Amino acid sequence: MCKPNPISRKTFLKVGLALAAAPLLRYVPAYGAPAEVSEVAPGVFVHQGRYEVQSPDNRGDISNASFVVGSEAVAVIDTSGSAAMGQDLRDAIRSVTNKPIRYVINTHMHPDHVLGNAAFKQDQPTFVGHYKLARALGTRREGYLTSNKQMLGDAAFAGSEIILPTLAIKEPTTIDLGDRTLLLEPQATAHTDNDLIVTDTKTDTLFLGDLLFSVHVPTLDGSIKGWLALLDEMGKRKAARVVPGHGPKTMELPQALEPEQRYLATIAADVRRQIVEGKTLAEATKTAGFSEKDAWKLFDQYHVRNVTAAFAELEWE
Amino acid sequence: MPHFFRSLTQGCGTAALVISTLVLSAPGAYAEEAMWPILKEMTFGDRPIQEEDGMVVLETPSKVEDAAIVPLTVRVPPSVQGKLKSLTLFIDKNPDPKVATLTFGPAAGTGGERSFSTRVRVDNFSHVRAILETEDGSLHMTTKFLAAAGGCAAMQAKDPDADTADMGKLIVRNFPPALESSPIWAAQVMIKHPNHNGMQLDINTAKFIPPRFVKEMTVTRDGELVFQLDGTFSISTNPNFRFTFGKGEENNLDVEIVDTDGAVFKNQSQPKGS
Numbered sequence: 001m002c003k004p005n006p007i008s009r010k011t012f013l014k015v016g017l018a019l020a021a022a023p024l025l026r027y028v029p030a031y032g033a034p035a036e037v038s039e040v041a042p043g044v045f046v047h048q049g050r051y052e053v054q055s056p057d058n059r060g061d062i063s064n065a066s067f068v069v070g071s072e073a074v075a076v077i078d079t080s081g082s083a084a085m086g087q088d089l090r091d092a093i094r095s096v097t098n099k100p101i102r103y104v105i106n107t108h109m110h111p112d113h114v115l116g117n118a119a120f121k122q123d124q125p126t127f128v129g130h131y132k133l134a135r136a137l138g139t140r141r142e143g144y145l146t147s148n149k150q151m152l153g154d155a156a157f158a159g160s161e162i163i164l165p166t167l168a169i170k171e172p173t174t175i176d177l178g179d180r181t182l183l184l185e186p187q188a189t190a191h192t193d194n195d196l197i198v199t200d201t202k203t204d205t206l207f208l209g210d211l212l213f214s215v216h217v218p219t220l221d222g223s224i225k226g227w228l229a230l231l232d233e234m235g236k237r238k239a240a241r242v243v244p245g246h247g248p249k250t251m252e253l254p255q256a257l258e259p260e261q262r263y264l265a266t267i268a269a270d271v272r273r274q275i276v277e278g279k280t281l282a283e284a285t286k287t288a289g290f291s292e293k294d295a296w297k298l299f300d301q302y303h304v305r306n307v308t309a310a311f312a313e314l315e316w317e
Numbered sequence: 318m319p320h321f322f323r324s325l326t327q328g329c330g331t332a333a334l335v336i337s338t339l340v341l342s343a344p345g346a347y348a349e350e351a352m353w354p355i356l357k358e359m360t361f362g363d364r365p366i367q368e369e370d371g372m373v374v375l376e377t378p379s380k381v382e383d384a385a386i387v388p389l390t391v392r393v394p395p396s397v398q399g400k401l402k403s404l405t406l407f408i409d410k411n412p413d414p415k416v417a418t419l420t421f422g423p424a425a426g427t428g429g430e431r432s433f434s435t436r437v438r439v440d441n442f443s444h445v446r447a448i449l450e451t452e453d454g455s456l457h458m459t460t461k462f463l464a465a466a467g468g469c470a471a472m473q474a475k476d477p478d479a480d481t482a483d484m485g486k487l488i489v490r491n492f493p494p495a496l497e498s499s500p501i502w503a504a505q506v507m508i509k510h511p512n513h514n515g516m517q518l519d520i521n522t523a524k525f526i527p528p529r530f531v532k533e534m535t536v537t538r539d540g541e542l543v544f545q546l547d548g549t550f551s552i553s554t555n556p557n558f559r560f561t562f563g564k565g566e567e568n569n570l571d572v573e574i575v576d577t578d579g580a581v582f583k584n585q586s587q588p589k590g591s
Contacts, residue, residue, distance in 0.1 A: 132478075134520060135520055135521075136472075138518060138519075138520030139472045139517050139518055139520065140471075140472045141518070142470060142518075143467055143470055143471050143472070146467075164520075189475075189476045189478075189479065192475070193475065193476045193477070193478070221475055222475050222476060223475065223476055223479070226476075278492050280388065280390075280434060280559060281386075281388045281436065281557075282376070282378060282388040282434075285378070285382070304380075304382040305382040308382055308383050309383070309475060312386060312555065313475075315507065315557075316483070316486070316488075316507075316509070316555075
């Protein structure tokens with residue numbers, strides 16, 4: 001009679017250990033792995049960030065970052081929220097092309113879009129931004145570095161720097177990547193006072209930066225009136241696809257703008273009404289815009305701050 | 318805290334000299350408990366202060382969303398009789414812990430709930446204190462804790478160019494109560510002013526933008542003093558004040574604001590009823 005081969009004790013223990021350890025592997029950040037990117041149009045690559053606030057676990061991977069490959073050079077559009085993430089983005093670029101990274105463009109000042117810049121210093125690129133970006137980053141530098149170091153922790157933050165742009169965009173400007181031009185257009189105050197949009201003319205892809213939020217609640221750090229006016233204008237544009245600062249890798253105009261327009265218009269209407277009624281800032285922050293609560297991720301983290309900013313602006317009307 | 322030391326050289330008052338003494342003698346984190354006795358000594362000498370006796374109430378947000386613009390309201394319940402002499406606000410751990418002092422006049426009003434609201438910057442998790450001086454000269458204090466930080470160093474204006482263009486715009490608004498015969502009315506004063514605290518870096522000059530803030534505000538009703546406010550840069554950008562005053566004949570409010578550069582801003586509320 002044959003006795004079936006027993007599983008050896010050693011094998012049993014190995015397998016058991018592997019099974020027990022498997023859940024832990026989810027929490028080990030994939031250091032050194034290239035960022036996951038999708039080619040959304042020929043030569044246009046987008047990395048989608050998580051819908052989270054900064055943490056040691058996500059290393060600031062909370063915004064979208066993209067790059068465009070021309071016949072001679074590469075341009076990066078936003079670099080994510082830490083030098084470590086910037087490095088992963090750079091690795092993703094290098095896994096696709098060896099062409100020199102000549103331009104690092106930041107759509108605006110927020111640290112989750114610019115702290116990865118340091119990973120590109122080695123390429124000696126031209127750092128590009130809205131003509132008000134240098135001032136905006138210069139005045140916020142200490143605060144951004146301190147708060148992000150605290151949120152990310154020393155390991156995930158290591159190497160992150162604020163790098164000021166050297167090419168300031170004051171009017172629509174084109175840059176040439178070789179058989180491919182990018183159109184850079186600085187905007188009047190909206191999400192921030194230094195928003196810059198980028199169009200890849202070859203594929204008619206429009207990078208809106210944080211002028212467009214989807215899923216992730218919009219964050220107001222400029223002018224609510226300016227942003228609503230700008231969105232009206234953007235809605236009249238045509239583009240093959242738009243890339244938001246937070247949200248799915250590509251979206252379509254004008255539908256992509258509608259939830260955000262509704263969110264901002266609701267806050268503006270609620271706040272204006274309360275101002276007319278003589279309500280205070282403290283009172284308005286308790287109710288204004290709360291009908292939008294279930295429509296957005298991270299609402300609890302950012303909404304009241306948005307209402308505060310909107311109130312402080314609209315009370316001057 | 319490098320910005321802290323820079324603020325000392327930019328004229329933020331005797332409180333800063335006191336703080337510098339403390340910091341230099343005890344480098345590193347100074348106990349917050351050490352602040353209040355010094356501030357009290359400097360401001361009120363050895364006068365006794367009743368605490369949490371219900372004469373004055375402080376409202377603060379349960380969660381601070383933006384440390385550069387934290388709304389505060391001080392309320393004096395209707396049960397408190399008689400005129401009020403003064404109100405002093407402190408935020409212990411701010412570079413200038415004194416937020417404001419209000420000295421009340423005959424038009425401040427009696428006979429109802431009196432209140433004063435403004436918006437402040439909070440630098441580092443700290444107690445905020447309101448000390449009320451009543452007609453008999455006694456002092457009453459209430460305290461709350463503000464869990465927020467970075468409000469002093471943070472960039473203040475979201476659209477600095479637009480704010481600069483509008484600087485000095487002063488709006489005075491009257492809020493007649495539902496019952497016009499009510500002895501206590503409310504009003505709001507707001508001014509477009511950066512209220513620079515000297516802690517923002519100008520990258521073009523590589524220097525700090527010098528402090529420039531609302532130093533004095535005088536509010537009169539029909540020519541009688543409601544209060545004079547002495548302010549500091551602990552008050553947020555675009556200072557905003559909401560307060561009660563005693564009902565008068567016409568209820569015309571006149572406001573005059575002087576900042577640390579000596580610039581004077583004036584305006585008045587619209588005639589009765591607006």
